[in-house]
Amino acid sequence: MEAGKRRLAGDTSRAATTDEVKDLRREARDLKEVVAEQTLELRLLKKSMTGDGGDQEWGTLHLRS
Numbered sequence: 001m002e003a004g005k006r007r008l009a010g011d012t013s014r015a016a017t018t019d020e021v022k023d024l025r026r027e028a029r030d031l032k033e034v035v036a037e038q039t040l041e042l043r044l045l046k047k048s049m050t051g052d053g054g055d056q057e058w059g060t061l062h063l064r065s
Contacts, residue, residue: 016024
């Protein structure tokens with residue numbers, strides 16, 4: 001509770017410089033892009049395994065026999 005009060009009052013010191021924050025934001029953006037690419041690749045893989053190319057319910061993988 002006291003930490004929250006100090007934070008609201010502006011009594012806390014910064015843990016990162018502006019450049020560090022920019023670098024962290026850039027890294028977060030890059031990681032989000034990788035996740036998006038992997039998600040698309042997984043969707044394409046799932047479609048290729050079902051053989052129909054149609055939209056499948058997300059999270060459900062149907063293998064051909």
